[in-house]
Amino acid sequence: MNHQKRSTEKRKSEHIDIALNQPVAGTDITTGLEQFRLVHESLPEIAYSEISLKTTFLEQSLQTPFLVSSMTGGTEKARTINRNLAQAAEARGWAMGLGSCRAALEHPETVDTFRVRDVAPTIPILANLGAVQLNYGYGADHCRQVVELVEADGLILHLNSLQEVFQPEGNTDFRDLLSKIEGICNTLEVPVGVKEVGWGINGKLARRLFDAGVTFVDVAGAGGTSWVQVEKHRSKNPLLIQAAKTFSGWGLPTAFCLQEARKLNPTGTLIASGGMTNGLDAAKALALGADLVGFGRSLLAAATQPTPEAIAFQLERIETECRIAMFGSGIDRVERLQGTSRLQKCPLNP
Amino acid sequence: MNHQKRSTEKRKSEHIDIALNQPVAGTDITTGLEQFRLVHESLPEIAYSEISLKTTFLEQSLQTPFLVSSMTGGTEKARTINRNLAQAAEARGWAMGLGSCRAALEHPETVDTFRVRDVAPTIPILANLGAVQLNYGYGADHCRQVVELVEADGLILHLNSLQEVFQPEGNTDFRDLLSKIEGICNTLEVPVGVKEVGWGINGKLARRLFDAGVTFVDVAGAGGTSWVQVEKHRSKNPLLIQAAKTFSGWGLPTAFCLQEARKLNPTGTLIASGGMTNGLDAAKALALGADLVGFGRSLLAAATQPTPEAIAFQLERIETECRIAMFGSGIDRVERLQGTSRLQKCPLNP
Amino acid sequence: MNHQKRSTEKRKSEHIDIALNQPVAGTDITTGLEQFRLVHESLPEIAYSEISLKTTFLEQSLQTPFLVSSMTGGTEKARTINRNLAQAAEARGWAMGLGSCRAALEHPETVDTFRVRDVAPTIPILANLGAVQLNYGYGADHCRQVVELVEADGLILHLNSLQEVFQPEGNTDFRDLLSKIEGICNTLEVPVGVKEVGWGINGKLARRLFDAGVTFVDVAGAGGTSWVQVEKHRSKNPLLIQAAKTFSGWGLPTAFCLQEARKLNPTGTLIASGGMTNGLDAAKALALGADLVGFGRSLLAAATQPTPEAIAFQLERIETECRIAMFGSGIDRVERLQGTSRLQKCPLNP
Amino acid sequence: MNHQKRSTEKRKSEHIDIALNQPVAGTDITTGLEQFRLVHESLPEIAYSEISLKTTFLEQSLQTPFLVSSMTGGTEKARTINRNLAQAAEARGWAMGLGSCRAALEHPETVDTFRVRDVAPTIPILANLGAVQLNYGYGADHCRQVVELVEADGLILHLNSLQEVFQPEGNTDFRDLLSKIEGICNTLEVPVGVKEVGWGINGKLARRLFDAGVTFVDVAGAGGTSWVQVEKHRSKNPLLIQAAKTFSGWGLPTAFCLQEARKLNPTGTLIASGGMTNGLDAAKALALGADLVGFGRSLLAAATQPTPEAIAFQLERIETECRIAMFGSGIDRVERLQGTSRLQKCPLNP
Numbered sequence A, B, C, D: 001m002n003h004q005k006r007s008t009e010k011r012k013s014e015h016i017d018i019a020l021n022q023p024v025a026g027t028d029i030t031t032g033l034e035q036f037r038l039v040h041e042s043l044p045e046i047a048y049s050e051i052s053l054k055t056t057f058l059e060q061s062l063q064t065p066f067l068v069s070s071m072t073g074g075t076e077k078a079r080t081i082n083r084n085l086a087q088a089a090e091a092r093g094w095a096m097g098l099g100s101c102r103a104a105l106e107h108p109e110t111v112d113t114f115r116v117r118d119v120a121p122t123i124p125i126l127a128n129l130g131a132v133q134l135n136y137g138y139g140a141d142h143c144r145q146v147v148e149l150v151e152a153d154g155l156i157l158h159l160n161s162l163q164e165v166f167q168p169e170g171n172t173d174f175r176d177l178l179s180k181i182e183g184i185c186n187t188l189e190v191p192v193g194v195k196e197v198g199w200g201i202n203g204k205l206a207r208r209l210f211d212a213g214v215t216f217v218d219v220a221g222a223g224g225t226s227w228v229q230v231e232k233h234r235s236k237n238p239l240l241i242q243a244a245k246t247f248s249g250w251g252l253p254t255a256f257c258l259q260e261a262r263k264l265n266p267t268g269t270l271i272a273s274g275g276m277t278n279g280l281d282a283a284k285a286l287a288l289g290a291d292l293v294g295f296g297r298s299l300l301a302a303a304t305q306p307t308p309e310a311i312a313f314q315l316e317r318i319e320t321e322c323r324i325a326m327f328g329s330g331i332d333r334v335e336r337l338q339g340t341s342r343l344q345k346c347p348l349n350p
């Protein structure tokens, strides 16, 4: 095992361990979803059993409007997590994002820690790369290669500027990236999406990304995992450790990003993620105009179990909560939930 | 004793026990009444002893604008509670709702746990059934029967969608219920009202209910007992137990429902309930336009005592508090309190 | 000592003891002054030593715009308190209110517990009676008599509706009092003022009082002592003890009353009191338009000391704080402080 | 050592000790910067390494838009602090303010505790005097003299009205100071600035100061060190100790002053200080329109170390945080940060 590989592996497994065991939520910041309320409808005039979560994503039909957010790959533990997530996602009809697939390219022997197509034959699977790599030697070929390696239906490029600043030897040259992203979109055969990693994509940037040819945008806003917090726990640089505390509340709340992005992009495919923990939050996000709702760290603990039952239980819980929220609001279809006037800004108290 | 009866009885007595001993108030939600303040009038120019709480309800005159909310029946403990409540209500001139009377119909030997007419000969007594039963075999005949069995002056149909979801084998088909409620209103000889059980009837639904022929609407809003919380304590389903936490703040605050319902229904008979604990809250609710104010769980503990003195004391306390609030506001009649401009939104602080 | 006298004495000394030793502040309510801020002026262009607190009250000139609020009389302890307060007030140039002087009339042997003219020859002294007594046998003659007995410069009639409700055998017939107050104003040779006791006189009532001939109004708002709280500690009636908790937040905040009263009565003499504890609050109240600021319970502890030094120290502290607030705002005269645009609603944070 | 000198020295060293060891932050008041948020830009399209903090101040170019606020001089400990601060400021390109230089004039043997030009040959150094001294015998000659003694590039006159009130024998005659400041500005050969000491200069006063010929204004607002708190710890006067508590929240928040001052003075050179603790706050202040950002007490602890490494580390941390905030906002130059529309009032939550 060469040095660079060992260090990538070490970083990946540290990320998982820290996300599982340390307080990595942003401080003094929330998703903003707590400021919204679905208006209860006492007489729903629907049958609970008839409520459907079905939707479409990337022109595929999907049992639920939910996505497992990009998280991991590259280590043994990551293999377990990915396979658990994939089996559960397949069973329940969720889309699934893989963690950054750079390792798969640079250390081919790790490819199979990413490959889950065998256990998830029908759901959309999304490969993942850091957009900034396009400034560090990556191009369309590499992108195409990772998609093929993991048999993905599409590719997500993630934007993680502040994480790179807080990582030792991070890649912090973000110049001209938009045009390079545009190039990838024009070249690749599969749909390309762009996501943040927890500080949020604002409305204007979402528009610029759609204009550049991106198929979907995942706002990945603040209120959940803060990568400044994660890197703080890994850092040995005292200056960055102090600075990390200053930035633990940085970012744009998920609900803010989502509302702004939907307003400026009425038809673009939007994924809401960042701080999602239950199906009621998901229902609110759908009501705010999301097409899909992504769950990251809140799935992690269950996904580390030896078998997929625990994580499947969590997915089912989230679905049930979303159904209950829909039943309570008198809404039986995802497309009726999206943009519903039944979502109101708190306080409802008159 | 057959199985179904035993299970109904068990459910009923568990409800009472949980409501008495567990934390069943909704979390992160209030009635909204705390946001209103009656403007103090230093020079009331009335005599405290001349203040009258008299009002009329269902064309009957009533000593107070208060109602014991529908709570129980079907078990021995329920019999004690119902008789205590009825005796105190009769003594002090409150209206009284009985708990769901389905048991009385399906298990005739429990009828006398509901019957209180002997100790409450003059006050309005209201029978109670789940509206959703109209989708599960119940019709006008059953409704008429329960009214006669308990010698009631009217019937309340309750809407409890989320409770049914959280109950094992709950009845969750709420399709077409409005037209069935309309049918009952057209057929029954006594007035029919509709109530929630703690998540609130919003203004538009109140209007649709009045249009359907309902005589009165009890908003039964959020801020008091949460039935998700109650069922959580009974549940053995781990998924529902987790989901219950997600929905412990669901619902529309009582004050919100009341204000909206009154605005959209200037003349309909409205009952305010959900989270009422004292006569000052009741006075605010009357000022917001309620015709009657209902008290549920806050009466329960006193009603379980062997004799009616304890619960009569509570009713008297609530009345006294309402009188004091009226004296402090310079208002001596319920009809002047209703819709008074002396109710102001907080903060009064300039 | 006859029974009625003993019971009056007992009540009076209990009031003092409870006010000194029990939590008698209203709950969930503040004066509202914390919502205002005097805008700091870094370059005041005045000399601190030249700041003057001089003002006029009842056509007399006064060293400070401050008043000792009506508190006590009728017992030995009250004598000490009154004499301490009077000596300090005389020394520092505050006006002084006496507690309710009914005892002086009904139990002539207690007169000298009220008489302080010997130690306070020059300051305005104000006698005090409950306005409601005008419905219980009192008339202009009694009012004139108390003023003469205590050699007062004026008479304050206090409005205390809710206190009467919570007192055993309270006098709760407040009918027609305004016209009787008008009668007293027309008949008496000295100025007559009206005050609350801690629930606040609203703007409209202030206007009606000025129209009736009252010379000054003391809003005596909520945010300080709550008489429901005081009477709760004396009560033996379990129903009233429970009800007292319900009303511990009743009343109109001092700042609200003051602002509204000043708006509706641009020229009437207004006293701000209720919850005043320091000279910064007093400066804000003057800025909101008060002519005089009254301090009640916050003076009590110091006034019970054997000699007047402790209370004189408190008065001086309050004056100093008011001067500092004026210096900090660049204002050197009370009349420039009154209605200054330098008072701003918080948050100042932009 | 004469008495006056000993007492000045004692005061100075007490100030340092109290500022280091006692809670001297204002209470119930903040800078207001927490109410602003820089809008995250996921795709900054700049390179982190290319971000520049360069700016100009007093027509000199400066490596950073930062200033060490005026703090000390006159004692041995002050010498260490000043030399540490100066060495670090020189190394990193910060401007530096000296503490009040009155001692240097009145006790010439203390001059060298202020002199740092030898270790800080290139950065702007600012001498400091209390503006109120102009009413106590000081004139242009004294001002010129201190500037020369410490080889300063400019002079700051500080406004500290409330501090003088709380100091024993404070100088509290602030009459006519503006015209005297104007005189100094007209006479001196170096630029003259005016600052507060933590209660804030409001917008109108800033304008009057610029009109009087002042070259720069340092708002030095509330939310950080409160000099009432500092003097409270030194005071032996019980009345002032009590009064100090009343004024611990006095003053105008830094962000409020800055925003108002910038609005009324679009082109004047403005320094933002008061409560600055990190580079994110500094970035927000620049975005609100500051030309320079000053740090006082938050630098003190590190500056007392025997060598300048600790304080240099703090300066670097602040710079790094400012760069990260700029990177996160997609801004690479100080002049683009100033007045940017990327600063938004919280809550961003929609």
Ligand SMILES: Cc1cc2nc3c(=O)[nH]c(=O)nc-3n(C[C@H](O)[C@H](O)[C@H](O)COP(=O)(O)O)c2cc1C
Residues within 6 Å of the ligand: A015, A016, A019, A069, A070, A071, A072, A098, A099, A100, A128, A157, A158, A195, A196, A197, A198, A220, A223, A224, A225, A273, A274, A275, A276, A294, A295, A296, A297, A298
């Ligand atoms: C352990 C962990 C690893 C992650 N790795 C990646 C990654 O490789 N690529 C990526 O785009 N996002 C990654 N993320 C970010 C998530 O996809 C998500 O945007 C972020 O955590 C916010 O969502 P959350 O609050 O639901 O966790 C990772 C998150 C976690 C917790």
Ligand SMILES: Cc1cc2nc3c(=O)[nH]c(=O)nc-3n(C[C@H](O)[C@H](O)[C@H](O)COP(=O)(O)O)c2cc1C
Residues within 6 Å of the ligand: B015, B016, B019, B069, B070, B071, B072, B098, B099, B100, B128, B157, B158, B195, B196, B197, B198, B220, B223, B224, B225, B273, B274, B275, B276, B294, B295, B296, B297, B298
């Ligand atoms: C123990 C208990 C049993 C109840 N049973 C019924 C019922 O059978 N029918 C019904 O309409 N509401 C029922 N309710 C709901 C109440 O009528 C009321 O709407 C709700 O509890 C909210 O009011 P509260 O906050 O004052 O308790 C019950 C409530 C409690 C606490």
Ligand SMILES: Cc1cc2nc3c(=O)[nH]c(=O)nc-3n(C[C@H](O)[C@H](O)[C@H](O)COP(=O)(O)O)c2cc1C
Residues within 6 Å of the ligand: C015, C016, C019, C069, C070, C071, C072, C098, C099, C100, C128, C157, C158, C195, C196, C197, C198, C220, C223, C224, C225, C273, C274, C275, C276, C294, C295, C296, C297, C298
């Ligand atoms: C011990 C005590 C006795 C009082 N007695 C009287 C009284 O006899 N007459 C009156 O008008 N107000 C009386 N008050 C009310 C005060 O004058 C004042 O209006 C009220 O306490 C609110 O002001 P504070 O918050 O500064 O105490 C009394 C207050 C206290 C604390």
Ligand SMILES: Cc1cc2nc3c(=O)[nH]c(=O)nc-3n(C[C@H](O)[C@H](O)[C@H](O)COP(=O)(O)O)c2cc1C
Residues within 6 Å of the ligand: D015, D016, D019, D069, D070, D071, D072, D098, D099, D100, D128, D157, D158, D195, D196, D197, D198, D220, D223, D224, D225, D273, D274, D275, D276, D294, D295, D296, D297, D298
């Ligand atoms: C120990 C200490 C000494 C100070 N001495 C002076 C001084 O001599 N002259 C001056 O203008 N300000 C002085 N200040 C005030 C600071 O310059 C600054 O305006 C104030 O402390 C608020 O900023 P901060 O919150 O960053 O501390 C001093 C502050 C401290 C903490």
